[in-house]
Amino acid sequence: MPSPRRSTTRPHRLAAALAVALALVATAGGTGSAAPEAPAADSAPGGSVPAGLRETMFVGNNWDGTADVIAARGDYRRIGRVNVIPDKEERLREIYLNPIKLAFFLGVRSGPGEGHDQFVDDMYATPDGSSMVVSRPSFADVVSLDLRTGRINWRFPVAGYRADHMAVSPDGTRVAVSASTANTVHVLDIGTGRELGSFKTGDKPHENVFTSDGLLWNMSIGEVTTALDAPWLDWTKGDRRITVVDATTFRTVRVIDMRGRLDAFGRGDLSDAVRPVAFTPDERKLYFQVSFHNGLLEYDIATDRITRAKVLPGNPATDPDRTTWVNDSRHHGLSMSPDGTRLCVAGTMDDYATVVDRATLQEGPLVEVSKPYWATVSGDGRHCVVSESGADRVTAIDFATGRRVASVDVGDHPQRVRLARVPADWTGPTGS
Numbered sequence: 001m002p003s004p005r006r007s008t009t010r011p012h013r014l015a016a017a018l019a020v021a022l023a024l025v026a027t028a029g030g031t032g033s034a035a036p037e038a039p040a041a042d043s044a045p046g047g048s049v050p051a052g053l054r055e056t057m058f059v060g061n062n063w064d065g066t067a068d069v070i071a072a073r074g075d076y077r078r079i080g081r082v083n084v085i086p087d088k089e090e091r092l093r094e095i096y097l098n099p100i101k102l103a104f105f106l107g108v109r110s111g112p113g114e115g116h117d118q119f120v121d122d123m124y125a126t127p128d129g130s131s132m133v134v135s136r137p138s139f140a141d142v143v144s145l146d147l148r149t150g151r152i153n154w155r156f157p158v159a160g161y162r163a164d165h166m167a168v169s170p171d172g173t174r175v176a177v178s179a180s181t182a183n184t185v186h187v188l189d190i191g192t193g194r195e196l197g198s199f200k201t202g203d204k205p206h207e208n209v210f211t212s213d214g215l216l217w218n219m220s221i222g223e224v225t226t227a228l229d230a231p232w233l234d235w236t237k238g239d240r241r242i243t244v245v246d247a248t249t250f251r252t253v254r255v256i257d258m259r260g261r262l263d264a265f266g267r268g269d270l271s272d273a274v275r276p277v278a279f280t281p282d283e284r285k286l287y288f289q290v291s292f293h294n295g296l297l298e299y300d301i302a303t304d305r306i307t308r309a310k311v312l313p314g315n316p317a318t319d320p321d322r323t324t325w326v327n328d329s330r331h332h333g334l335s336m337s338p339d340g341t342r343l344c345v346a347g348t349m350d351d352y353a354t355v356v357d358r359a360t361l362q363e364g365p366l367v368e369v370s371k372p373y374w375a376t377v378s379g380d381g382r383h384c385v386v387s388e389s390g391a392d393r394v395t396a397i398d399f400a401t402g403r404r405v406a407s408v409d410v411g412d413h414p415q416r417v418r419l420a421r422v423p424a425d426w427t428g429p430t431g432s
Helices: 015-021 088-096 099-110 231-237 258-265
Strands: 053-061 066-071 078-083 122-125 131-136 141-146 152-157 163-168 174-179 184-189 195-200 205-211 215-220 242-246 252-256 274-279 285-290 295-300 305-311 334-336 342-347 352-357 372-377 383-388 393-398 404-409 414-423
Touching: 053 122, 066 414, 088 099, 122 163, 131 163, 141 163, 174 205, 174 215, 184 205, 184 215, 195 242, 205 274, 215 274, 258 295, 258 305, 274 334, 285 334, 342 372, 342 383, 352 372, 352 383, 352 393, 372 414, 383 404, 383 414, 393 414
Parallel strands: 122 414, 163 205, 334 372
Antiparallel strands: 053 066, 053 414, 066 078, 122 131, 131 141, 141 152, 163 174, 174 184, 184 195, 205 215, 215 242, 242 252, 274 285, 285 295, 295 305, 334 342, 342 352, 372 383, 383 393, 393 404
């Protein structure tokens, strides 16, 4: 595997040591699940594309403030690039003139940014493919960018001082964004940026997911930037829970604290900070990752129980010092094949990605990738696409074989990857 094109903040990984861990082979099989009623816009591979549009993937390059647009299948070639911070000078003036904003701006840089500004966390396309909506952590806002001109259509400053993960509604008309320092999720009209509502969460809201039954799920992960990472100091991490609200009224329907569920399952040693998640197509089971853990858990929604757990291989070269793991992540990135038979896992601190058979929870080949940060399903549903934040590229892995099929270079520190649609003749903005 080629070396990353820039250094990372972690110790160098020994290729020989990782090779020991790459000796496992997947077992075939698994059972299917029912198709979802109304899949979210970024999780509906294989759907029809309206005339005049083409299916693509948005790749957010967090540290350089750009988003690459790549093909959603095949060779995943890069089609164009969008500058998501065309107003950078204006935003920086605002920040430098406000001591409180400046303190948080520098805190984002030194904490979750690993010494870098965080300019793009998440992005989605509007239903007509005319605009890209982006959350920008360091600027604590969400903006809509015209894909033809690169100009900003609207801007929504979030509560507090940092914007994080987003989710788009099944019909593509609403976008939810986590305001991580305000313990709030805003829901916006994706076309106008008007706030439709908001709700409170646990500490540091993170992942958001709309489900087809009219609910919106938010996972709060607590404080992940302190060095208080020893298991006995877990209580210092704050209020971590899943908040489920009605996606229309934004009233809380259910609160799930995984602490009690983990204890009942016999895994009181694990953190209850739920990170990336993946629902089965029938939305009856939830698979999730937690802080500090190299593996995943299965949660039955109807019975409110954790039913299975999977520990995945650790890279022998991974530093055992938990304070060196980025934002408390050991593994960060999870997606599911459209038929529900396989999971794709990004083993962030262990420098691999792997496909897991959902029936047996047996992992496949460990595909060596550099600090993978996210996992998304390709447009045709055949591949898992992971962002290699340590090597500035994205890599596609075949769900059927568990093998790498393509890689493409992108910008500095890619994180979120989302399916999107753009005009069929689009190759990049014409202006700024």
